[in-house]
Amino acid sequence: MISPDDLARLDDLLVAPPAPGNPLAEFRTNFPGLSLTRCDAGDMSSEQVYREYPQFNLYLVDGRDHCWHITNDPAAATGIVVAARN
Numbered sequence: 001m002i003s004p005d006d007l008a009r010l011d012d013l014l015v016a017p018p019a020p021g022n023p024l025a026e027f028r029t030n031f032p033g034l035s036l037t038r039c040d041a042g043d044m045s046s047e048q049v050y051r052e053y054p055q056f057n058l059y060l061v062d063g064r065d066h067c068w069h070i071t072n073d074p075a076a077a078t079g080i081v082v083a084a085r086n
Helices: 004-015
Strands: 035-040 056-062 069-071 079-084
Touching: 004 056
Parallel strands: 035 079
Antiparallel strands: 056 069, 056 079
8 A cells, every 4th residue: 555645755766857867766764664666757658647747757556456557546556567758
């Protein structure tokens, strides 16, 4: 489950990432137990975006079953995909 507080902290990371460096460098410290996948936005073109940011798209992942799928329900989310926008 991704809480409203988690979503707010993700917003802070993705709205205005630092110019040099990786905005997700401290992800594992801030979100222990939450799965993170990074990719290019083109890799997710057939999926529904949960939130869009200037440099990234955010997708929520439900991995409770054998195969994971994209969800728009934070209560069902077990991870996120952050897709870099060109």
